[in-house]
Amino acid sequence: MKHILSTLVLNKPGVLANVAGMFAARAFNIDSLAVGRTDDPTLSRMTIVIVGDDKVVEQVRKQLVKIVEVVKVQDFVGQDVVARDLMLVSVACNPEKRPEILALIEMFGGKVVDIGPKFIMVEVAGPENKIEAFIDLCRPYGVKSIVRTGTVAMARQTRTKTEE
Amino acid sequence: MSKNKSQPDSTVCKPGSQVIVDMLIEQGVEVIFGYLGGVVLPLFDKLYDAPIKFIIPRHEQGGCHMADAYARATGKTGVVIATSGPGATNLVTGLATAMMDSVPLVAITGQVRTSLIGNDAFQEADTTGITRPVTKHNVIVKDPNDLAQTIREAFYIAQAGRPGPVLIDMPVDMQLAECPIPPKAKIELPGFRIQYKGHARQIAAAATAINASKKPVLYVGGGCIISGASEALRAVAKKANIPVTTTLMAMGAYDQNRPESLDMLGMHGSAYANYAVQQSDLLISVGARFEDRVTGNLETFAPHAKIVHIDLDPSNIGKNLHVDIPVVGDAREVLEQMLEALEYKPRKEWFEQIAAWKASHPFTYDKNADVVKPQYVIEEVCRQTGGDAIITTGVGQHQMWAAQFYKYSQPRQFITSGGLGTMGFGVPSAIGAQIACPDRVVIGIDGDSSFNMTLTELSTAVMYDLPIKIVLINNGFMGMVRQWQELFYGRRYSQSSLKNPDFAKVAEALGCVGITVDKKDQVAGAIEKMLKQTKPCVVDFRVDPEENVWPMVPAGKSLHEMDGLDIFEMA
Helix, strand or coil: CEEEEEEEEECCCCHHHHHHHHHHHCCCCCCEEEEEECCCCCEEEEEEEEECCHHHHHHHHHHHHHCCCEEEEEECCCCCEEEEEEEEEEEECCHHHHHHHHHHHHHCCCEEEEECCCEEEEEEEECHHHHHHHHHHHHHHCEEEEEECCCEEEECCCCCCCCC | CCCCCCCCCCCEEEEHHHHHHHHHHHCCCCEEEECCCHHHHHHHHHHCCCCCEEECCCCHHHHHHHHHHHHHHHCCCEEEEECCCHHHHCCHHHHHHHHHCCCCEEEEEEECCHHHCCCCCCCCCCHHHHHHHHCCEEEECCCHHHHHHHHHHHHHHHHCCCCCEEEEEEEHHHHHCEEEECCCCCCCCCCCCCCCCCCHHHHHHHHHHHHHCCCEEEEECHHHHHCCCHHHHHHHHHHHCCCEEECHHHCCCCCCCCCCEEEECCCCCCHHHHHHHHHCCEEEEECCCCCHHHHCCHHHCCCCCEEEEEECCHHHCCCCCCCCEEEECCHHHHHHHHHCCCCCCCCHHHHHHHHHHHHHCCCCCCCCCCCCCHHHHHHHHHHHCCCCCEEEECCCHHHHHHHHHCCCCCCCCEECCCCCCCCCCHHHHHHHHHHHCCCCCEEEEEEHHHHHHHHHHHHHHHHCCCCCEEEEEECCECHHHHHHHHHHCCCCCCCCECCCCCHHHHHHHCCCEEEEECCHHHHHHHHHHHHHCCCCEEEEEECCCCCCCCCECCCCCCCCCCECHHHHHHC
16 A cells, blocks of 8 residues: 655755665665755655555654654555645657647646657646556657656645545 | 854863863763774874773774673663774674664764765775664764764764664864864754653553463563663562563573573573463563564464563564554563552462473583583583673574573673674673673683684783683584584585684783683683683683584474474483
């Protein structure tokens, strides 16, 4: 099962190495990892996505907490969260194909960020499955290159229980 | 440097090297183990005048083991200093040893100056990178303003909760820079919280389970020694009437001379401890972590037992097996909290069964053999020291015999590398323990292969007039791997024997007393002579080369499936 661990850490050099090293040393897999500063400049947030059974996830959480610079670990499982990936994708696109591709981009709420006679570069943000769907739909035109961030996530404040 | 407005004059500035020394004194450090090098010269210059005892090992690994044993013998934080590059990398084995056995250490390593870091400078190594997995925490000081507080935090982290080694990498320019000493304040590390007290509901659940149990066993680990839980443990075992088995790390946490002691459990544990665990209906683990050498096959470990797991480190709980009643907390605190709710139960049948196992399956060996049996040597050491010596060991067969045939009655009396299994730990750990306890008899029980790795540290013992005694169980093999090769590889002794020097002569050359024993009837006299020495002394016991450690639970087998029980018929 997929778990999103929202991990608050001290914004100090070496913290990422400590976290990544712990995962490697204990043979845990990271599905994705996104790191950025928070509103408090002394703190960063790592959004770590892992796949594992409850026992593994419990160990990951406990081992993370043991790292001195880790301030707090929150497992979003069972919570109503907004989870988003960001992708930049360059798709082969000659002028004839532009209208269909632009329609597709619009459907996904994407943004054209660069365009040339033979390609179009698109920015798409959204849940992981939406990103995957967009890639699938672009494939027939020819995907030239993809850059993706890991998932970032935040729990909804409204506390409405919904299904995952 | 902006000064704190409310205390304008309280911040003093001194060279970083002096601040390090000041902080070590502030932390109550009495002895430092360490080795010189280029980028720690400023620090060593300040140490020259410091009121701190300094011990120079012959190798940084030895120094780290000495600091480790000093910490294990006293409960205080051991301190080791090394230079950059090879000095720091030589600490790695020592740090890993301390990490696995939860020993509080502060290691200070020199580093090339900050402007050179990353340039492959002379004697540069990425010390924090290399030591990250073998330390509880490590940090490099890159700002003079952080230096003092970093040292205070290092000592705090080393001791807080489950102890461990902390490394501070100290670039030489930080040692030379003017560094402020902020006033001492309570250390606050965001998110670093330790739960010493156990949760009342969990403790009540554990007590209820204990009171209802017909066949309970207390399974005690090194956490009981670290937290000073021996007295609480005795009170609990007495009040609730429960037999006690200890792990290798907890020898001495419970007096082995008491009838309810089951001695050590596990791969080379006593048959009666292993049988008791396998038949128990309740296993109360206190400060232990269900390591594979203890449990054997986890699937069939304590199959009838409910498990209570008391541990300060939440990540230990549920790591290896399912726990019915987890209690996060300090061993001593939790046992003390629990005591009130416990009831005395006679458990007559259970104790009769245990007494029967003890009678039929004691630790034993062929006492009629003509050769020197290693077990006999250790029994005799125990007898002549009245079971009161501090024993340190290397790793291997001799270590297991030292655990089986010496009877420990006090915590911090047995000092051994349990988790990492570091060969070569014996001599330096005897030195560290002797420095910690100058008035005690300190005996390093070592194997010939372990001894070969660090015997150079005998020079250190000579230099500082430390009357350590080395009981060398010399079988001319890497005994434990030879035993495995005999049992599991058809006696093909691939690379497991060494051509040893004349160890007594080596000892004499280094300034120790050296004695060689190759006959059974010389053993007692040699030990007597050894115990009288005021100089370091090495007794080379040429023992039966193919003696095995019994009983033995082969790797992957269940705890009750012990080999070697047939030797009991010889007893």
